[in-house]
Amino acid sequence: MTKFTNFLGALIGGLGLVAMSLVIVGTGAVAAPSQEDSLIVYDAQGKLKQPDPRVFRKWVFLGAPTTPNGLNNGKANFPEFHHVYVEQKNLDAYLKTGTFPEGTMLVKELTRVLNPTFPDGSRKEPSGRGFFNGEFNGIDLSIKDSKRYSKTNGWGYFTFGHHPLPYDQWAAEASPTECASCHQTYVADTDMTWIQFYPILNKKNPGK
DSSP states (O other), X not given: OHHHHHHHHHHHHHHXXXXXXXXXXXXXXXXXXXXXXXXXXXXXXXXXXXXXXXXXXXXXXXXXXXXXXXXXXXXXXXXXXXXXXXXXXXXXXXXXXXXOOXXXXXXXXXXXXXXXXXXXXXEEETTEEEOOEEEEEEEEEEEEOTTTTGGGTTEEEEEOOSSSSOOOSEEOOOOTTTTHHHHHHHSGGGTTOOGGGOHHHHSSSTTX
């Protein structure tokens, strides 16, 4: 009986070690950040950390305007596609109130126009002639924080580079002349957002 008891105790102890090992291995795995994790992280100098694409690409996609070089004498200010994302909770708040809540982040992921073959920058694909997404080419974003960005109508603007990967890991707030002044001039009455480019925002009750 004593031998059986010792054997049983050893077995239970062994199973416990296995379970503990599984927990240790499990917690040591590197997982993608949760969508609930905040992407707004500043350093001591006020620079913003580059947001994780694995997170913001799961947010709500608002739209992708583009003004190709080929249609702007080769000198478009924003020649890429601008893929704009926002968290669901902040979109829901906007649709109810017409303004974004404090802490909203709008992420703009840029892609180049895919290998133009015509003078206007377009190309031909099986679906027809047009403009198609090419390589990633940068990340811009804006954050609503009325106290921190009181001088620019409550929004701060950041860019992590307009070029192929990799991008800068940290970015200082863009000067007002780079981004905010244009928003203040043209879209100050719509919470500093170009809602005319995004049907989801332009129509308060999409799908109804």
